[in-house]
Amino acid sequence: MRLSPGRRLVVRGRVQGVFYRGWAVETARALGLDGWVRNRRDGSVEMVIAGDETAMDKMIEHCRQGPPAARVTGIEIADTDMEVPAGFESRPTI
DSSP states (O other): OEEOOEEEEEEEEEOSSSSHHHHHHHHHHHTTOEEEEEEOTTSOEEEEEESOHHHHHHHHHHHTTOSTTOEEEEEEEEEEOOEEOSSEEEOOOO
């Protein structure tokens, strides 16, 4: 775990049951980001990303589209200094 300036995203739309979490893990790892992603009971997907500023910006842009079956209607983005694990992981639904 490391304390790292990063971003917390809440992605809304058709983002559950469309491989969004798995896609997010693959995309974040390819960009070299640390953090996690999880489904939320309200139908959104939440993630925390940390790492290179340019890589975080790219991840956010990718998240606006998501995997092919997703239909993103909005993303809430906030700065965070939350502790994140090294690497990028999928977490259980909350």
